[in-house]
Amino acid sequence: MNDINAWVWWLVAAAGLGIPLVVTAMPEFGMLAVGAVAAAAVSGLGGGVVLQVLVFSVVSVALIAVVRPIAARHRAQQPQLATGVEALKGKQAVVMVRIDGSDGGRIKLAGEIWSARALDAGQSYEVGQEVDVVDIEGATAIIM
Incomplete structure (x- = not known):
């Protein structure tokens, strides 16, 4: 074991930290793996054990402190491009079969015929x- 250089052990540690990153999808493990790669670089350049551990700690903590809040902000944002039925809300449609209070009818919405109710x-x-689609409930468009 003494024959293997310290930088190899740091790379093994980085690979070991990459496994739980893939399995658990926790980005913190990736940030720790990057810290281990930085420590391997310091070791390869001849830095001592104390410097290696210090670089590992500083890089890992810095990445977690900087990247994690940015990632949390991005995760909390709503997508700017609405897709599926969300994209149909607020669109205009044309009545194809009369719609009244007791019975639903049909509308043409985005090139397709939909059941609709008022x-x-x-x-x-x-x-x-012409009517406005305010909501979609199942396969029925709610119009006004």
Whole structure:
């Protein structure tokens, strides 16, 4: 064991920290692995054990302190591009089959025919009238 250089052990530690990163998807393990790679570089350049451990600690803590809050902010942001039914909310549609308070009807929305019902049960919409989609419940568009 004494025949292997310290930088090899740091690279083994980096690989060892990469395994839980992949298995658990916790980015902190990746940041610790980068710290181990930095310590391997210091060892390869001839730095002592104390300097290696210091570099490992400083790089790892700095990455966790800087990158983690940025990643948390990005994770909390809503996507700017709405997709699926979220993209259909607020769009305009054309009534294809009359919609009144008691019965639903059909609308043409984004090139497709959808079942629809009025948001206000007392409201009715005639064929050809343009309406706004306010919500999607299952396969039914809620219009006004």
